[in-house]
Amino acid sequence: MTDKTTIEKNVVGNFITHIIDEDLASKKHSNVVTRFPPEPNGYLHIGHAKSICLNFGVAADYQGICHLRFDDTNPEKESDEYAQAIQRDIKWLGFDWGRNKFHASDYFDHLYGFAEELIEKGLAFVDDQSPEEIRENRGDFNRPGVESPYRERSVEENLTLFRGMKAGEFADGSKVLRAKIDMQSGNINMRDPVIYRIKRMHHIHTGDKWCIYPMYDFTHCISDALEGITHSLCTLEFEDHRPLYDWVLDNIDIDCHPQQIEFSRLNVSFTVTSKRRLNQLVEQNIVDGWDDPRMSTISGLRRRGYPPAAIRDFVKQVGVSKKESVISMTVLEDVIRHHLNQTSPRVMGVLDPLKVVIENYPEDQVEMLTGANHPQDESFGSREIPFSREIYIEQADYKANANRKFFRLTEGREVRLRHAYYITCREAIKDEAGNVIELRCTYDPESRGGTADGRKVKGTIHWISAAHAEPIEVRLYDRLFNHPNPASMDNFIDAVNPDSLRILPNALLEPGIAEQDADVVYQFERNAYFKRDKTHEKDKPVFNQVVTMRDSWAKVEQSAE
């Protein structure tokens, strides 16, 4: 208590950890086993990150384990490509299932056995009704269901029929196995739910062994129980399924009964996370594939340059509750910035170059100046930066007739060049159209690394020696949507931000950076954080903007207008 060995938790205390605490205290459980159970039918997104961090995080916090289980009960939509991508994404997020990788399909034999057990107990029957009849007879919110005419078949007949289903004697869709529960139930999930259907389809794991496949509600609870899961965490929409989860386990011979606990999904403002919508963005070529840096997919976040540790911090900060919520994107950005501020080496990059000639600097001279790679952390070391008579600065760092609030260049004003000298703007050269194309400046040779006479200058701007600058392409990203909750719209495509990607083909980077480590996120000082894109090549360097820096000047400038 008094020492500093307190280990930082992965998950902050919440209603789920309270339940676990109680279960441990009451000796209901002596350990914690959770699971992350994706269906391999799509790519993971930021919403899944919450579930992953919660399940793996809680397990780690309690010295327990977390299984990875592919919920592969519907071969129609599943592929191994997705399964591989899911594993890659979980690992990238920093979690490890060790040897505990399972598939619901591993249990198909067990599941089949439990289904026969229900039949033998008179708790399941083979129904010959068509899908339409079943739907019609299920009733609705205001109308109870009608029992199937096949509901009272004998155990023997049901067994024979179900074995026939398994043996491939019946056509797809011609028969199903249903649990016999309660057609009057207010909970529609309990109105004799279908638990097995006939579907002649190749399965990614079991191949063509089966032509009947168990439904989610029958499979999930049993899979949890077979694996000894203690707490089965899922999202809110499964609350109505919990009675069925419990019914199945209560009515078969199995000695484990995990507790299903539901929490709310993670939604982030100005993004979408539904598979359907993400897919639409890809299909309509609104984005550059599933890993487009603007996508909320894990692969998109990775390509964008978000550090996995920051995503974990984000999920942690967001918390866990049962309240439907939309987290502000600023929370995500803040966590990313906070992380990157501590871990990113600083570098100078000019996004929108403006040429500057320093008239009193010798024509052929090149000086190597030393720049610290991190202003607060000396362990980052320093680098040599070439300085010469012609340099590039940011267009935005010059303004004609600027007022006193503008700390950068305007005629007659002096600023500091980062890591270098003071320069004073003497003249702006314009083209015929009146655009400023070059600045003529003078420098103070005594001002290197400080000032001889102690005079202070308000502004410091970044620059790159013209002769040494490396041309790069820079991609700037803004929110993909202009609406805080695109999913709530009739057509979310209408909310797509047409300016979410801006390509700057003529950006410049200080030398010796572009070909360094592909995984490093750099801070282009006074601009933003950048990381090499996957399309980056030696002769065509491409950098993605990860996140901008906070910009209080933008606010000042805006309020002045």
Add this chain to the structure above:
RNA sequence: UGGGAUGUCGCCAAGUGGUUAAGGCACCAGGUUUUGAUCCUGGCAUUCGAAGGUUCGAAUCCUUCCAUCCCAGCCA
């Protein structure tokens, strides 16, 4: 006129009958600064969806009401 859930500051979220109702983001005001970044300081809910009630004492217990979300796949 069905069933299941949720309502604490603009967005999240602690709180489990006795606290001046944590914290983060956002926002506002200052300070430091060779990044208008970072960092630091201060401000930001007499009130917990509403109304009643129980209690010496209620965000926490009870009642009623209101709002929002989920459910009618042989999807998960």
